[in-house]
Amino acid sequence: MTRSYISPKSKQVISDEMQLVLLFFTISITMLFLTYGFLKLKIYTFEESVVRIETKKVELKNSTLKMQHQIRIIEQESDRAEKVVTENSVLKESVKNLFDLVPDRITLSEVELNKNSLVMKGTTPSKEVYEFLLQAPLRSIFNNTYTSFYQAQNGWLSFVSTNTLDDEELLK
Amino acid sequence: MILSKIMHGLYLKIYISIVASSTKTHVSIHTLKGNKIKDTRVKVFEGEELSQNMLSFIHSFTSESPFSYISFLDYSLHQGAVPTCKVEEFLKSSHKDIYTTLCYDSWSSYTSKIDLGMLEKKYSSLGLDFIFSPFCIIENFFKDKITMQATLYVLIQDENISIAVFENSKLKYAEFADIKNDKLESELMLGDEKAELNFDDDQMSVNLEDIDVDDAFSDLDDLTNIQDLDSMDEFEDFTEIKVGDKETKQDLVNTKDEEHSAGFNEEYKRFNAIKNALKTYYTDEKYENNFIESVYIATACDVDNSLKNYLEEELFLKVYVRQVDISTEVFDLAKREKI
Numbered sequence: 468m469t470r471s472y473i474s475p476k477s478k479q480v481i482s483d484e485m486q487l488v489l490l491f492f493t494i495s496i497t498m499l500f501l502t503y504g505f506l507k508l509k510i511y512t513f514e515e516s517v518v519r520i521e522t523k524k525v526e527l528k529n530s531t532l533k534m535q536h537q538i539r540i541i542e543q544e545s546d547r548a549e550k551v552v553t554e555n556s557v558l559k560e561s562v563k564n565l566f567d568l569v570p571d572r573i574t575l576s577e578v579e580l581n582k583n584s585l586v587m588k589g590t591t592p593s594k595e596v597y598e599f600l601l602q603a604p605l606r607s608i609f610n611n612t613y614t615s616f617y618q619a620q621n622g623w624l625s626f627v628s629t630n631t632l633d634d635e636e637l638l639k
Numbered sequence: 640m641i642l643s644k645i646m647h648g649l650y651l652k653i654y655i656s657i658v659a660s661s662t663k664t665h666v667s668i669h670t671l672k673g674n675k676i677k678d679t680r681v682k683v684f685e686g687e688e689l690s691q692n693m694l695s696f697i698h699s700f701t702s703e704s705p706f707s708y709i710s711f712l713d714y715s716l717h718q719g720a721v722p723t724c725k726v727e728e729f730l731k732s733s734h735k736d737i738y739t740t741l742c743y744d745s746w747s748s749y750t751s752k753i754d755l756g757m758l759e760k761k762y763s764s765l766g767l768d769f770i771f772s773p774f775c776i777i778e779n780f781f782k783d784k785i786t787m788q789a790t791l792y793v794l795i796q797d798e799n800i801s802i803a804v805f806e807n808s809k810l811k812y813a814e815f816a817d818i819k820n821d822k823l824e825s826e827l828m829l830g831d832e833k834a835e836l837n838f839d840d841d842q843m844s845v846n847l848e849d850i851d852v853d854d855a856f857s858d859l860d861d862l863t864n865i866q867d868l869d870s871m872d873e874f875e876d877f878t879e880i881k882v883g884d885k886e887t888k889q890d891l892v893n894t895k896d897e898e899h900s901a902g903f904n905e906e907y908k909r910f911n912a913i914k915n916a917l918k919t920y921y922t923d924e925k926y927e928n929n930f931i932e933s934v935y936i937a938t939a940c941d942v943d944n945s946l947k948n949y950l951e952e953e954l955f956l957k958v959y960v961r962q963v964d965i966s967t968e969v970f971d972l973a974k975r976e977k978i
């Protein structure tokens with residue numbers, strides 16, 4: 468319980484000038500800390516974005532590699548397809564040529580076309596017809612031609628012609 | 640809050656107590672480290688004005704610590720204490736606004752707002768922190784006694800006297816009187832002003848018809864102690880004035896007045912103040928009164944034994960006199976204030 472008619476005046480531990488200096492330093496230090504904090508935050512967000520970009524870069528790199536791989540596969544497939552198409556067209560041409568070779572008097576019952584061989588089965592009215600009309604062009608295409616004949620029921624001759632190409636011829 | 644406590648712990652606390660009268664000012668300085676008194680200095684300055692010496696003396700200590708507190712003992716003539724916290728019950732309604740009051744548990748002290756303002760203004764260069772009522776000094780100094788039955792407590796200072804009646808730690812009555820007061824002085828100067836001693840330059844005589852002897856000596860009716868009258872040779876000397884020349888008469892009157900004043904007069908004035916206070920306490924219906932058997936006197940100045948004799952022989956009181964160092968008491972009060 469107070470016994471005094473008046474209240475004590477507030478006591479200043481620090482003088483006004485000192486208070487001003489301290490205030491200045493406090494504001495400066497606060498600003499420094501705020502700047503430091505701001506920069507720290509910026510650095511953190513920058514690092515975060517760097518990590519994110521790095522991850523994205525890796526992902527993109529992986530994706531590029533994957534795509535390159537896919538492109539390679541597609542190119543290979545394309546090449547293969549082109550090759551197949553070429554081969555097919557060659558084959559088609561060959562088959563067409565082959566069938567063009569076959570005279571009307573000879574009937575083919577089976578044709579087996581392999582990479583370096585052609586096996587034809589059919590019927591011919593006679594051995595001479597075969598030799599003159601079909602064997603001669605076959606000999607000009609294939610290196611080796613073997614033909615075997617056997618008698619068919621209708622009086623014609625069935626034949627099996629096996630024609631092969633040498634490896635050297637194939638490489639050409 | 641914690642910072643404040645740390646700061647208080649780091650610095651010294653300096654309590655400066657100022658007790659002023661019209662002739663001198665006591666300045667005491669207590670330096671505290673924590674709760675321990677580290678140093679105490681006392682210096683008395685002439686006069687009551689705030690002199691340059693006093694200022695530099697005080698500033699030499701206040702500059703040591705920011706936590707320096709200046710306490711002052713109120714010496715306003717317009718102060719007192721009442722046995723209630725409702726001061727308006729005791730003071731006239733017109734007076735209510737001119738006093739600053741302070742309520743304690745069951746009693747209040749009051750002082751003039753104007754005097755308080757003037758005091759603060761006078762010491763504005765120092766900046767007062769606490770102003771205490773002398774009744775608080777009484778309460779604090781006699782704290783081990785006021786718990787008793789109704790007892791009279793008196794604080795005597797050079798120029799004033801504070802009188803209080805406490806019963807069971809409760810104030811029952813209080814009075815503040817200035818013993819240097821002109822009114823009282825004139826009453827006790829044997830009515831010399833009323834006598835109007837007219838010394839005529841030409842006639843060099845005294846108009847005895849103007850001297851109202853009955854009125855002048857009326858106060859002496861209170862002096863029943865015949866021994867005290869032995870010192871009052873003035874009555875015989877006074878007659879000599881009639882036959883002397885002007886200078887002799889004047890010197891005689893002045894010399895005798897001074898002796899009168901300095902002699903038993905001061906003690907008589909104090910006695911008179913106590914007697915009047917007791918009379919008011921017993922007769923005024925505002926106060927709850929009980930019979931007072933003893934009086935405790937705390938005196939801050941040299942008091943003649945005659946006061947004790949007056950009180951014992953005239954008022955039949957048991958008198959106990961203690962010396963008090965008021966500035967220490969003021970420091971004690973200031974120390975207990977919440978800062």
